[in-house]
Structures are given as structure tokens and as C-alpha cells.
Amino acid sequence: MTLDDLFAVIGGLGAGLLSGAIGIGGGLVFVPILTIGFRVAQTVAQGTSLAAIVPTALVGGITHLRQGNANVTAAWWLGGAGVVGAIGGALLAVHLESGVLARVFGAFYIGAALLLLQRALTTRESEPPAPSS
Amino acid sequence: MIPLLVLWAGLGQRQANATSLVAIIPIAIAAVPIYYFRAGAPQVDLRVALFLVIGSMVGAYIGARTLKSIPERQLRIGVAIVMVLVGIKQVALP
Numbered sequence: 001m002t003l004d005d006l007f008a009v010i011g012g013l014g015a016g017l018l019s020g021a022i023g024i025g026g027g028l029v030f031v032p033i034l035t036i037g038f039r040v041a042q043t044v045a046q047g048t049s050l051a052a053i054v055p056t057a058l059v060g061g062i063t064h065l066r067q068g069n070a071n072v073t074a075a076w077w078l079g080g081a082g083v084v085g086a087i088g089g090a091l092l093a094v095h096l097e098s099g100v101l102a103r104v105f106g107a108f109y110i111g112a113a114l115l116l117l118q119r120a121l122t123t124r125e126s127e128p129p130a131p132s133s
Numbered sequence: 134m135i136p137l138l139v140l141w142a143g144l145g146q147r148q149a150n151a152t153s154l155v156a157i158i159p160i161a162i163a164a165v166p167i168y169y170f171r172a173g174a175p176q177v178d179l180r181v182a183l184f185l186v187i188g189s190m191v192g193a194y195i196g197a198r199t200l201k202s203i204p205e206r207q208l209r210i211g212v213a214i215v216m217v218l219v220g221i222k223q224v225a226l227p
Contacts, residue, residue, distance in 0.1 A: 004181075005180070005184045006184075008181050008184035008185050008188065009184050009185075009187050009188040010188060011185060011188065012184065012185035012186060012187060012188025012189035012190075012192065013188035013189065013191060013192040014188075014192065015185070015188070015189050015192065016188060016189030016190060016191060016192020016193040016194075016195075016196060017192040017193075017195060017196040017199075018192075018196065018215070019154065019189065019192065019193050019196060020154070020192060020193040020194065020195065020196020020197035020198075020199070020200065021150065021196035021197070021199055021200050021203065021208075021211075022135075022150055022196075022211065022212055022215055023134075023135055023149065023150030023151060023152070023153035023154045023212075024135075024153070024154075024157075024215070025154075025157045025160075025161060026189055026193075028215075028219050030185060030189075032222075033185075034178075034181065038178075038181060040178055040181070041176075043176045044176045044177065044178055046176070047176035047177040048176075048177050048178045048179075048181055048182045048185070050161065050164060050165055051165065051177050051179075051182045052182050052185045052186050052189060053157070053161045054158075054161045054162060054165065055186050055189070055190055056186065056189040056190060056192075056193045057154055057157040057158045057161055057193070058158055059190045059193045059194050059197075060154045060193035060194070060196065060197045061154045061155040061157065061158045063193070063194055063197035063198060064151035064152075064154055064155055064197050064200070065155060067151075067197065067198065067200075067201060069147060069148060069150075069151030069197070069200055069201065070148065070151035070152045070154075070155045071138075071144055071148050071151075071152045072155075074138060074142060074144065074152045074156075075152045075155040075156045078134055078137075078138070078152065078153070078156035079155070079156040079157075079158065079159040079160060080159070082134070082156055082157075082159065082160035083159050083160055083163040085160075086160050086163050086164045086167065087163065087167060102223050103223060103224050105223055106219070106220045106221070106222070106223025106224035106225075107220065107223075107224060108220075109216045109217070109219050109220030109223065110216070110217055110220035110221065110224070112136035112140070112216060113136070113212075113213040113214075113216035113217045113220060114213070114217075115136065115140055116136060116139060116140070116209055116212060116213040116216070117209075117210065117213040119139070119140070119209065120146075120206050120209035120210050120213065
């Protein structure tokens, strides 16, 4: 095991923590770790990230299901729609310049984040937890 | 997916984060073959992937177990900060 392997484990640990707690797949963290930290080419970083997301999401997702954190019905709908979207997105991405798509998503993230922030700041701390279904 | 669940479906932040990660499982499994077969030769650094996964599986387990003890409000602010950072990165360096 080299020093690089150790850094990969540490980077993976950080990405996994964020993935488990925030609910992201890990690609948002894996890709910059690979391109900036390991100087891996963008396409290889994306492929490697995608391969690493599957076991990460399996462990995190199953832990959430066992802890009763997730809304199973919503996960089914979202997962199903996401599969269709992923296929559509992959087909569409061939015809679009990748930079355009990335910028559109970036703008969407910022807008949605501001809405979330506004909601976080306007809700009271004593808000009861949402009923699980 | 997380903003969709919170702002549109009205889920709590904790439930939204957990639900999002569960929903990623089928999406990631479906995306892997599409990505590989369209791109020609699979572009994966298996060695780095292996060591990343060793860390990330432990991290995902700990992160998922910790979720219950993070207050809703702090969680929401944390999610928003991560999303703003990612958004800025996407817009500036797509």
C-alpha cells in the first residue's frame, strides 16, 4: 500500500461521510478528489467515481433503511424516475455541449440552496420531526 | 433530488437526505453500464477506485448512523452550503 492509496482511503472516508449524512452519491466529492488530488483525467475521474458510488450508496442507503430514516415510497418513485432520467440524460448529453449542461445544473443548485437556506432560517428549532411513513 | 424532496414533496431534511441516498442506488447501477458502453473502453482507475471505496463505505456507514443526531436546522444549513459550493464550482468550472 502506497501513500497515494492511503490518501485515497482518507478522501473516500470524507466523501462517504458526506454521502451518508447529506445524501449525495459521492460523485460531487470523488471527481474533484481524483482530478485535483490525484491528477487523473476528467473522463477517468468520472468513470472511477461512478464505480465508487455504487458500493457507497449501497452501504449508506441500506443503513438509512435499517435506521428508518428514509421514506421508502418516495425513494421508489425517485429511483424509478431517476433511472429513466439517467438514460435520457446520457442520450441527451451526447448532443449537448457538456459545459452548458453543467452550468445549468450549477445555477439550479445555487437557486435551490438559497431556498433551503431561507427555509432553514425561517423555521423554528423546536419544529417537531416529520412523521415517518 | 434533495431540494425536490424538501421544497416540493415537503419531506423533513433528515428524511430527504436518507431518501435521496436510497434512490441513488438504482440510478447508479443503471448509469454504470450506460456510461461504460457509450464511452467505448471503460475509463476506470481500478486501484484508486478500490481504495476510495474502502474509505467511502466506512464513511457512508458512519455518516448514515450520525444523521439521526444532527438537528434539522443545522442539517439544512449544511446541505445548502454544500450545494452552493457545488453550484459555484459547476458554473465557474463546468
